[in-house]
Amino acid sequence: MRHYQPEKYPPFAVTVDLVVLTIRADRLCALVVRRGERPYLGRWALAGGFVRPDEDLDTAARRELAEETGLPVGSVHLEQLASYGDPARDPRMRVVTVAYLALAPDLPSPRAGTDTVDAKWEPVTDLLGKPATLAFDHHRILGDGVERARSKLEYTPLATAFCPTEFTVAELRRVYELVWDTPIDPRNFHRKVTGVTGLLASTGHTTTRDGGRPAQLYRRGEATLLHPPMLR
Amino acid sequence: MRHYQPEKYPPFAVTVDLVVLTIRADRLCALVVRRGERPYLGRWALAGGFVRPDEDLDTAARRELAEETGLPVGSVHLEQLASYGDPARDPRMRVVTVAYLALAPDLPSPRAGTDTVDAKWEPVTDLLGKPATLAFDHHRILGDGVERARSKLEYTPLATAFCPTEFTVAELRRVYELVWDTPIDPRNFHRKVTGVTGLLASTGHTTTRDGGRPAQLYRRGEATLLHPPMLR
DNA sequence: CCAAAAGTGTTCTTACTACACCCATGG
């Protein structure tokens, strides 16, 4: 590695932290891991870790997601959220963290990783309701991540990231209802969502897994922006 | 400062870079500074610099904006844009930069700062049209900043950040036209913008600086979100 | 048959578009 000159460039550590959201047991849940090191030993925190010397930020985020959870990472939407660099946010030293937002369909339960002794899915409302639960400034980061997810559901097809490969309109609607925490009229939602070009791709299959009349199964379409957008 | 342990925390330098946009001579312009140091000596770049050891990221951004340009910084909207950390983005060493987006009304011409020999406002289309003009990955950062500004005009009152304290509906419309690079019907725009609650606050004054019939002068209102949004 | 969920039709209302038209100033 190139020589480091602290007199010119003040030394920072750089980490990535992950707001991983999924829908489990009809709740919007976030991934939290129990810390196995100081500081905040034994406290719950977002998954994350130090960026390696020759690693891109996106790469580090995806590596940490795989490492710290053991979850299959291919089907996960991952995007940069924001960076946090309060000088006092980590008592060890000056750390700037680049937070990422990940949205995943219902996955197997996570396993503990290298620096963590435990990992679990926790309902977002529980975490946000108790600001002191999470280590560092992770409560704030989680809040920012959830808010980002909420607004992106409005104008992108991102809700499909919470769904399995094939899903029904009702399952997609439940995603919106849970993330936005608001009831949605099933009839208008159906009309709207099937009308937006490129949001849904028909599979030809049906399912009765939700009871009642068989529902069409869809895959996500190629659209990257919703016209018109869904409104909260 | 706390002791640095490179064996545990790989050393990074952290910088802030600024996408500063304004409207000048009826063009959307970005602030660029000529580099007075290696690498990219003599090349144009975004304003920016190293974050100090005990300084928050937002503070660093506002400090650099003031320092590197000599511009009055109070009336400037500043928000975090994204972070960039490609291992090869700076040949000196590993640098992660946190980019900020600043929107300013037409300001006096900038002066050179400490690490820069020159500074100017350059039309955004010129800069984006020639990808090799800017140092580092600043062309990409500028593009991301402009795109952020474009979409934020849709659902926030941010267009007013380009206007002086008191402005007319026509001046506000011109902001939208220049940032979106699209013509807008003056009559419909007027009705729409005066109809959105909290976007504009009446001052009681009028002006004839645009010629023709005197126009009402407005200040920005208290609204933080536009209902309904402006659509491109 | 009934319950349950999928999906369609209809009506009302809001908001965008396009453009005709009038208003208030300077020269």
Next chain:
DNA sequence: CCATGGGTGTAGTAAGAACACTTTTGG
């Protein structure tokens, strides 16, 4: 007077909200 831009009225259309109604399954 005329030119210039400010501002209003109106008709047609796209899309959201509310909700009655029909369809297709399981039991």
